[in-house]
Amino acid sequence: MAAKEKGTPEATAETVPTPAGDARITWHHAPSPHTLLAASHGAGGGIEARDLRALAAALPGCGVSVALVEQPWRVAGKKIAPAPSTLDTGWRAVWPALEKAGLPIVAGGRSAGARVACRTARELGAKAVLALSFPLHPPGKPERSRAGELLATGVPTLIVQGGRDPFGRPEEFLELPADMELVEVAYGDHGFGLPKSADLDEPAALAVITGAVADWLPRALG
Numbered sequence: 001m002a003a004k005e006k007g008t009p010e011a012t013a014e015t016v017p018t019p020a021g022d023a024r025i026t027w028h029h030a031p032s033p034h035t036l037l038a039a040s041h042g043a044g045g046g047i048e049a050r051d052l053r054a055l056a057a058a059l060p061g062c063g064v065s066v067a068l069v070e071q072p073w074r075v076a077g078k079k080i081a082p083a084p085s086t087l088d089t090g091w092r093a094v095w096p097a098l099e100k101a102g103l104p105i106v107a108g109g110r111s112a113g114a115r116v117a118c119r120t121a122r123e124l125g126a127k128a129v130l131a132l133s134f135p136l137h138p139p140g141k142p143e144r145s146r147a148g149e150l151l152a153t154g155v156p157t158l159i160v161q162g163g164r165d166p167f168g169r170p171e172e173f174l175e176l177p178a179d180m181e182l183v184e185v186a187y188g189d190h191g192f193g194l195p196k197s198a199d200l201d202e203p204a205a206l207a208v209i210t211g212a213v214a215d216w217l218p219r220a221l222g
């Protein structure tokens with residue numbers, strides 16, 4: 001059963017059993033939704049990430065409900081994410097609960113969550129993919145590219161990347177196909193954090209992200 005989340009009356013939390021343990025969906029409902037963005041977190045944090053929170057706050061006003069998905073390892077309080085295959089298992093098991101909303105679903109996530117969305121988009125029937133801080137390679141190891149996961153989504157894809165992301169700067173994403181777009185958050189690191197020397201502040205950086213997603217969704221969904 002869904003329950004109201006403390007401090008945010010518009011949000012409800014739902015526990016979903018999966019083969020990897022219980023996952024949790026925090027729903028941010030649009031008043032008259034036409035689309036659902038389902039997004040998960042990275043391997044080093046949860047749904048409190050600044051970009052996920054910003055999207056959950058901004059998109060419902062645009063008719064997009066947002067479902068923030070916490071993987072079972074995070075719900076269980078563990079500090080280390082499991083193998084990618086286990087993350088995929090948890091994400092797949094949550095999908096039927098997302099489909100109950102009866103809306104076209106855009107699969108998304110940040111970092112490891114973006115990889116999961118990319119790997120499973122086609123099989124689950126996602127209409128598009130939002131990849132926040134896609135980890136194109138481990139820091140300092142560009143030869144270990146994960147571009148194959150990104151290029152295999154099979155659906156329109158938006159990549160939002162910090163200009164200083166050590167896991168892959170925007171200029172490293174070369175020769176993207178026509179149905180993929182990339183937006184740079186200037187000065188941003190992997191978590192879209194900014195140095196003090198940046199000529200924009202965090203609200204402005206987050207506005208770049210939310211504005212880019214809101215602008216892209218109608219094109220992605222046709």
